[in-house]
Amino acid sequence: MVISNIYKAKRVIIGAAILGSFAITTSVSAVVSHPAPYPLVDEWNVGTSDNYGWSNYIIKTGGYGSASSVKNIYGFVKSKASTKYGWANSSSSREWYDVRLDGFWGYWRF
Numbered sequence: 001m002v003i004s005n006i007y008k009a010k011r012v013i014i015g016a017a018i019l020g021s022f023a024i025t026t027s028v029s030a031v032v033s034h035p036a037p038y039p040l041v042d043e044w045n046v047g048t049s050d051n052y053g054w055s056n057y058i059i060k061t062g063g064y065g066s067a068s069s070v071k072n073i074y075g076f077v078k079s080k081a082s083t084k085y086g087w088a089n090s091s092s093s094r095e096w097y098d099v100r101l102d103g104f105w106g107y108w109r110f
Helices: 002-024
Strands: 028-033 042-049 052-059 064-072 077-083 088-093 101-109
Parallel strands (some): 064 088
Antiparallel strands (some): 042 052, 064 077, 064 101, 077 088
């Protein structure tokens, strides 16, 4: 009786460890870059985390506005934002048919 309880406890512990390793597994990819040409000062934060993607862009040079977007693998816009001052933040959850999410940035003069 004691041996069967120990055997059951071992199975439960091993099962919990296996399931826990799958539950904790996440995939995060993030990049911070400065893609605009000199002399423009900017910052772009883009990345993915499991089924979520984001693109945040700011151009700090006066007289320029910021834009960002998130598109799926087919080029359909899932989210977009633009602003004259401050961060343009766009983000989206990935659906099964999106396959992949990509972030984009842009700026314009006003």
